[in-house]
Amino acid sequence: MGKKHKSISYAKWGYLFILPFFVVYAVCTLVPLFSTFFYSFFEYRTTQSLDVIGPNFIGLENYIEMFSPDSTGTIYVFQYTFNTLLMWLMGAIPQILFALVLALIFTGIRLRIKGQAFFKTVIYMPNLIMASAFAMLFCTLFSNVGPVNQLYQMFTGATAPFEFLRDVWSTRTIIAFINFLMWFGNTTILLMAGIMGIDQSLFEASSIDGATSKQTFFKITLPLLAPIIIYVVITALIGGLQMFDVPQIMIKGSGGLVEEGCQTLVMQLNRYIGVTNNYGEAGTLSVYIFVVTAILSVIVFKVTNPGSGKKKAKKGGK
C-alpha cells in the first residue's frame, strides 16, 4: 500500500503508533491532573456518616485553609514540607557522597579493584527491594523486642528498651537511612557512567602535567561530571518529594509527635484521599506539591549549573 506517495501515506502510521500512548496519557493522567486542579477550588468531601458534600465551588478557601495556622500556630503544610525535605536531605547527602566515592573507586584505573561485579551487585540490590517490606523489616529490627534493642540492652544494661519508633529523630534517621540505602547504588552506577564518559586523554594529559589526584578530581572530574550530578540531584529531589512508602509504614499508628515530625506531603495526600475522602483539600495539596516540585527543580538546576551557557558542557548534557 502507499507505493505512489511514500512520504505522505506513511505519516498516518506515525500517528497510529503514538496514538495509544497519548490517548491513555490524556485519559489517565492529563484529565485527572486538570480535575485535581479543578477540585482544589471546590468543597468536595465525604462526611463521617458517608454523605458526599459537594462539589461546591468555594474559590480560594481551600488554599487559605491550607496556609493558615492551627490553634498551636503550626502551618501543617509547611511542617510536612519541612519533614519531607529534611528526611530527603538526611538521606541524599550521604547518598551522593557515598556514590561519588564508590564511583571513583570503581573507575580508578590505577586502583584496579578486584571483584567489582560483586560489589556493584551488592550495592544495587537494595534498590529493587520492596520499599514497604524494607521499611517493615527495619520496623521489626528496631521494635521494642527487636534485635537492635536486644543489643542495646545487652551493652548498656538498660532494663527498658529504647523506643526508637516513638522518638522523632531516631525515626527520621531510620527513614533517611533506608532511603539512602535504597538509592546510593543507583546513583553510583549513574556517576560511574558519567566518569567513564569523560575523555580519557584529559586524565592522561593531567597526569603528564604532574597533577595530583586531588587536582585531577576537582579540576577535571567534578566539573565535567556536573551535568550528571545535576541530573542525579534533580531526579533524587523529585523522588524525595514523593517520599511515601517508607515513612508510611514506619510511623503507621505511632501518632503524636512522631507523626507530626515525620509525616510527609504525599502521606498527607494519601490521608486526604484514602482516609477522609476530602478531594477538595487533596486537590489543593496536589497543586502545592506540583508547584514545590517545579520551583525546587529550577533552583537545583540554577544552583548546580550557574551560567550554564558558558561552561563547556559534556555533549548531550542539557
Added chain:
Amino acid sequence: MAKLKNLDQPAKVKNYSDFQNEKGATSLLIARIASYVFLAFVTIMCLFSFYLLIINSTRSNAGLQQGFSLLPREYFLQNFASAMASSTYYMPRGLLNSLIVAASTSIVTVYFSAMTAYGLFAYDFKGRKLADKFILLVMMIPTQVSTVGFVTYVRQLRLVDTYWPLIIPAIAAPATYFYMKQYIEGALPLEVVEAARVDGSNEFRTFNTICLPMLKPALAVQMIFAFVASWNNFFTPALILDKAEYYTTPIMISLLKSELTSQAGDLGKVYMSIFVSIVPVIIVYIFLSKFIIKGVTLGSVKG
C-alpha cells in the same frame, strides 16, 4: 622493575601512569587498602539487615522475643506455614495478585513504549518533535499529583477492586519511552524498515515481527524495571483496592504492623512474611544483576 623497563619501549600513554605508580607506590597501596575497607563496610551495611531477616525467619517467636542471635534455627517451615495461613493478610493471595498486576503492567508498559518510540523514530509527520518534547516534559511531573482526579474517576466508574486502574495507565510510561527512544536510535537502522516495506510488509507487522525482536535487550531490561516498580507499588493500589482479597503484597505488608505492637503477635510470622516478599526478588536479581546494572546506565545517561 618490569614496569620501569616499559618506559624505554615506544611510548604508549599508559606508561606515564605506570611511571607514577612507581613514584607513588606506597600512596597507591594505601588508597587501595582504604578502598577495600570502604567497600567491605558498604557491603556489610547492605547485607546485614537481609542476613538478620533470613536468620530471624528461621527462629521461633519465643526465641526471637528472648534475645539476639546470629545463628539460624530450625523453625523455618513452621514460620512459613503460619505466614501462609489464612488471616487478615493472606500472603499467597497477595503474592498472586501482585504477580498478576506486575506481569500485565510490565508487558503493557514495554510494548506500548516501544511502539510510541518507534512511531516517533520511523515516521516523519507534523508534530513529531512536539510529541517527543511533550513526553520529556511530563516525565518530570510527580505521578501523585494527578491521583485525586484519577481516584475520583475510578470510584465513579466503579472500577474499585479491579486491576484495570493499575494496568491501563501503564500504557503511557514516559520514562520507559525515553529509554526506548534512545535505544532505538542506536540499534535500529531505518534501512531495515524500508527493506520490509519493499517486501510488502504491512507497517504494523514490520514493527511486531522485525523491529521488536531487534529491541530485545532493551525490552528485557525495561520489563524487569517495570515489573519491579509495579511489584513494589504501594501508593495507588492502597487507594483503589478496598477488599482484602484484592490486596497486593505491599498492602499486606503494611498490615503486619499490628502484629508487632500486639502482645499475641508472632514475630516469626512477621519475619517470614517479609522474607517471602523480599527474597524471591533477591534471588532473581542475583541471576540478572549484570544485565540490570548495564541497563541502568544505558537508559539514564546520554552518550
